[in-house]
Amino acid sequence: MAKDRIADPWGTRTPYGRGEQWPTRVDTHLREGFAAQAVDQWVQTASIMHSNGDAFDVAVADGRMVGVRGRAADRVNRGRLGPKDLFGWQANSSPDRLTRPLVRENGELVPADWDTAMERIVAHSKYLLSEQGPSAIGFYTSGQLFLEEYYTLGVIAHGAIGTNHVDGNTRLCTATAAEALKESFACDGQPGSYADIDHADVIALYGHNMAETQPMLWARVLDRMAGDDPPAIVCVDPRPTKVAQYATVHLAPLPGTNVALMNGLLHEIIGNDWIDHDYIDRHTVGFDELRDRVAEYPPEKVAGICDVPADDIRRAARLLGTAEALLSTVLQGFYQSHQATAASVQVNNLHLIRGMLGEPGCGLLQMNGQPTAENTRECGADGDLAGFRNWNNDAHIAELAQLWNIDVNQIPHYAPPTHAMQMMRYAEQGSLRMLWISATNPAASLPELERIRSILSQDRLFVVVQDIFPTETTALADVVLPAATWGEKTGTFTNVDRTVHLSDKAVEPPGEAKADLDIFLDYARRMDFRDRDSRPLPPWQDPESAFEAWKKCSAGRPCDYTGLSYDKLRGGSGIQWPCNAEHPEGTERLYTGGAFFAAPQYCESFGKDLVTGAPLEPTAYRAMNPAGKAIIKAARYLTPHESPRPDYPFALITGRTLYQFHTRTKTARAPQLDAAAPQVWVEISQQDADALNIAEGDLLKVSSPRGGLHAKARVSGIRPGVLFVPFHYGYWDAAPETRADHDRAANELTLTDWDPASKQPIFKTAAARVEVLTKGTGSPAPAPTTTASGPLGADIPATVGGATASATETLDTAGERP
Numbered sequence: 180m181a182k183d184r185i186a187d188p189w190g191t192r193t194p195y196g197r198g199e200q201w202p203t204r205v206d207t208h209l210r211e212g213f214a215a216q217a218v219d220q221w222v223q224t225a226s227i228m229h230s231n232g233d234a235f236d237v238a239v240a241d242g243r244m245v246g247v248r249g250r251a252a253d254r255v256n257r258g259r260l261g262p263k264d265l266f267g268w269q270a271n272s273s274p275d276r277l278t279r280p281l282v283r284e285n286g287e288l289v290p291a292d293w294d295t296a297m298e299r300i301v302a303h304s305k306y307l308l309s310e311q312g313p314s315a316i317g318f319y320t321s322g323q324l325f326l327e328e329y330y331t332l333g334v335i336a337h338g339a340i341g342t343n344h345v346d347g348n349t350r351l352c353t354a355t356a357a358e359a360l361k362e363s364f365a366c367d368g369q370p371g372s373y374a375d376i377d378h379a380d381v382i383a384l385y386g387h388n389m390a391e392t393q394p395m396l397w398a399r400v401l402d403r404m405a406g407d408d409p410p411a412i413v414c415v416d417p418r419p420t421k422v423a424q425y426a427t428v429h430l431a432p433l434p435g436t437n438v439a440l441m442n443g444l445l446h447e448i449i450g451n452d453w454i455d456h457d458y459i460d461r462h463t464v465g466f467d468e469l470r471d472r473v474a475e476y477p478p479e480k481v482a483g484i485c486d487v488p489a490d491d492i493r494r495a496a497r498l499l500g501t502a503e504a505l506l507s508t509v510l511q512g513f514y515q516s517h518q519a520t521a522a523s524v525q526v527n528n529l530h531l532i533r534g535m536l537g538e539p540g541c542g543l544l545q546m547n548g549q550p551t552a553e554n555t556r557e558c559g560a561d562g563d564l565a566g567f568r569n570w571n572n573d574a575h576i577a578e579l580a581q582l583w584n585i586d587v588n589q590i591p592h593y594a595p596p597t598h599a600m601q602m603m604r605y606a607e608q609g610s611l612r613m614l615w616i617s618a619t620n621p622a623a624s625l626p627e628l629e630r631i632r633s634i635l636s637q638d639r640l641f642v643v644v645q646d647i648f649p650t651e652t653t654a655l656a657d658v659v660l661p662a663a664t665w666g667e668k669t670g671t672f673t674n675v676d677r678t679v680h681l682s683d684k685a686v687e688p689p690g691e692a693k694a695d696l697d698i699f700l701d702y703a704r705r706m707d708f709r710d711r712d713s714r715p716l717p718p719w720q721d722p723e724s725a726f727e728a729w730k731k732c733s734a735g736r737p738c739d740y741t742g743l744s745y746d747k748l749r750g751g752s753g754i755q756w757p758c759n760a761e762h763p764e765g766t767e768r769l770y771t772g773g774a775f776f777a778a779p780q781y782c783e784s785f786g787k788d789l790v791t792g793a794p795l796e797p798t799a800y801r802a803m804n805p806a807g808k809a810i811i812k813a814a815r816y817l818t819p820h821e822s823p824r825p826d827y828p829f830a831l832i833t834g835r836t837l838y839q840f841h842t843r844t845k846t847a848r849a850p851q852l853d854a855a856a857p858q859v860w861v862e863i864s865q866q867d868a869d870a871l872n873i874a875e876g877d878l879l880k881v882s883s884p885r886g887g888l889h890a891k892a893r894v895s896g897i898r899p900g901v902l903f904v905p906f907h908y909g910y911w912d913a914a915p916e917t918r919a920d921h922d923r924a925a926n927e928l929t930l931t932d933w934d935p936a937s938k939q940p941i942f943k944t945a946a947a948r949v950e951v952l953t954k955g956t957g958s959p960a961p962a963p964t965t966t967a968s969g970p971l972g973a974d975i976p977a978t979v980g981g982a983t984a985s986a987t988e989t990l991d992t993a994g995e996r997p
């Protein structure tokens with residue numbers, strides 16, 4: 180059957196009952212007028228526009244992409260595709276791709292050949308290494324490249340150059356997921372499985388708008404809701420998301436109060452003795468401190484802090500406390516909010532005290548956001564070392580030195596790796612002199628853009644930007660390198676629930692664009708990096724040899740890939756790590772039976788103080804947790820650093836809409852997606868709109884102490900006192916004469932502040948005000964009606980896609996019900 184998948188992003192229901200298998204539904208979209216018989220080849224891949232890992236095949240005809248079809252055999256999506264995957268691939272063949280390197284001459288970026296561009300980078304690197312040493316050079320990468328590329332970059336940066344300044348935009352994204360896992364389990368790595376949705380009787384989503392950001396995972400939840408014995412849903416979000424609309428209990432706390440809320444829930448769960456004493460005794464340390472801490476947070480007190488009814492807290496706690504199989508997911512409403520790590524750790528605590536880990540339905544998903552964020556972390560291309568190795572454990576550094584065949588002192592491990600916000604600070608102060616940015620657009624996505632623009636445009640900072648399109652950031656570069664992307668190169672990546680997918684090359688890249696892997700390797704060869712035996716470093720030359728090298732690095736570590744190969748990943752489903760001789764078909768859940776990766780000599784991290792971020796010393800960790808159990812860490816609620824006040828009376832939050840991806844370099848180039856949400860807007864509650872005489876569609880100025888933007892008002896069901904602005908809209912697609920106005924991007928408003936433990940910037944807690952610029956613009960806000968931004972007024976035309984947004988759905992007849 181055919182369906183307008185802009186109008187209905189989630190598609191047709193395939194209901195199933197608790198403990199049953201999720202039926203398949205194969206979604207296909209081909210270019211308008213194109214017949215499936217005319218497809219030459221279907222090439223295997225997975226989604227690159229969210230962390231879910233939805234698997235599909237790209238249709239190729241005459242050497243061009245012409246459509247997509249979900250892979251029924253895959254454990255993640257069983258054939259389903261969301262709107263970004265159905266339509267987003269069109270961006271690849273957009274005529275304005277970067278096809279030649281650019282270098283800055285007399286202030287202007289001009290086309291150059293690869294030799295010229297690369298030799299500039301090499302000359303600059305050599306000069307800085309001899310004048311100042313490795314710490315003059317920094318790398319800022321992504322959560323959207325492939326595993327092979329991160330591992331290569333990590334070896335070049337940590338091993339060959341020896342700089343500690345390596346991070347990914349994962350710092351903005353899932354640094355808190357990683358840190359929360361390290362605090363509780365002393366190691367990164369997602370405990371849960373998506374199949375836990377099939378078994379859970381309660382599903383709790385904390386600051387996670389799954390309906391819009393992992394729509395096919397949400398389709399799985401919707402299918403459970405439509406089947407026998409549906410789960411209860413707990414939603415914690417200040418906005419009326421689709422998740423909230425389906426929730427049994429929706430808690431809408433004031434932004435930045437998550438720790439208070441979590442402590443209130445834990446207060447009830449412990450107070451009612453809904454806890455597993457035996458599990459706590461056998462498998463955890465630190466419970467007493469938690470019990471004493473949360474005793475200070477009775478529901479009435481928490482209700483006052485969060486502005487949530489005390490009875491709702493009790494109802495939610497009862498659901499969480501009495502669930503037989505509880506699945507929890509956590510995302511940016513926690514990770515990018517005040518006290519990010521402390522709040523996320525409380526969700527881990529809830530699972531630990533209820534003994535709900537490692538069994539069907541008892542899932543804990545500290546979600547990733549980006550498609551390959553997991554790989555940035557495990558390969559050591561962010562502020563971590565390859566294979567979840569511990570920078571504070573000399574034996575782990577020695578292992579890496581041996582793997583890479585270099586001197587142990589070449590690998591920086593005198594301090595925790597530098598985080599992205601600190602790298603920007605070093606660049607601002609002048610000690611960082613070269614920044615190589617790959618597959619991220621910081622001049623739109625980092626907080627406080629006026630500051631970021633001034634840092635990146637300094638003369639003394641040499642900026643290399645490796646992208647596929649011209650962006651706000653390429654505009655500030657000294658050298659721009661045109662990359663080949665997903666579909667034009669081969670590699671692997673790993674989703675939230677540790678499922679590894681292979682993505683094969685389907686078509687040739689445009690012009691002279693080169694795969695990121697080839698660019699990094701070309702740099703290494705031109706720099707003539709060598710190991711101890713004078714062999715080229717890194718020694719591999721293509722994706723598969725890089726993957727084979729990574730397998731060796733991962734051997735014996737929690738993220739063990741040794742049982743995987745390109746061949747094994749071709750044809751069937753993705754496979755979950757660890758995959759090795761012991762678990763040849765992968766591992767569904769971690770931590771079954773309370774077996775953790777937390778032993779002092781094995782663990783990735785000794786943890787940090789949640790308030791100051793100070794790393795724990797190895798001896799202190801050993802004393803606290805000699806047997807390698809899970810660690811229960813309590814936290815006190817602290818007031819946000821920037822709270823609403825008379826001149827900025829609103830709490831400002833920023834985030835996503837279903838149809839757009841990040842800074843829109845891809846989704847703005849897919850007509851169906853662009854049209855569904857073409858411009859920025861601001862969501863405001865009816866109560867606040869009435870008080871300020873604001874109506875739907877009025878043009879507002881939204882300001883914070885850092886800057887302002889212009890956006891039409893969407894009067895929505897958002898809780899009073901809170902404004903929401905999507906962060907997708909920057910300047911690259913604005914009319915050239917208006918680009919310098921800097922009046923569209925949410926990050927003009929956000930502040931330079933980060934969580935003490937994870938160092939993740941705080942995009943979701945700031946103060947703001949609104950003024951009316953134009954009353955009655957004659958049209959509503961350009962916000963979707965199908966999502967959290969749905970209007971309160973009934974007379975607003977619904978978001979639809981029309982004929983070009985049609986996809987076919989082939990239902991598994993066994994799964995179809997009357």
Ligand SMILES: Nc1nc2c(c(=O)[nH]1)N[C@H]1C(S)=C(S)[C@@H](COP(=O)(O)OP(=O)(O)OC[C@H]3O[C@@H](n4cnc5c(=O)[nH]c(N)nc54)[C@H](O)[C@@H]3O)O[C@H]1N2
Binds near residue numbers: 417420550
């Ligand atoms: N359509 C789409 N999907 C995507 C992406 C995309 O750009 N577009 N990006 C991908 C990436 S990289 C990521 S990281 C994920 C992000 O996925 P999500 O985290 O689901 O998305 P966000 O919209 O950033 O934030 C989620 C919710 O947090 C709520 N929130 C804000 N402040 C608070 C708070 O203080 N407390 C609580 N409890 N909630 C709060 C917001 O109202 C919002 O609904 O999505 C991935 N999927």
Ligand SMILES: Nc1nc2c(c(=O)[nH]1)N[C@H]1C(S)=C(S)[C@@H](COP(=O)(O)OP(=O)(O)OC[C@H]3O[C@@H](n4cnc5c(=O)[nH]c(N)nc54)[C@H](O)[C@@H]3O)O[C@H]1N2
Binds near residue numbers: 925
């Ligand atoms: N205010 C606010 N700001 C936020 C957030 C928020 O919720 N609110 N969320 C944060 C989060 S979670 C994230 S993940 C970040 C995302 O922030 P960014 O990473 O800056 O966003 P993208 O638009 O995904 O940028 C990726 C860039 O890589 C390019 N690219 C795509 N594929 C390839 C490739 O294969 N090779 C190369 N070399 N380049 C490629 C794209 O064209 C694009 O320019 O934003 C963060 N910023």
Ligand SMILES: [Mo]
Binds near residue numbers: 351353548
């Ligand atoms: Mo993200």
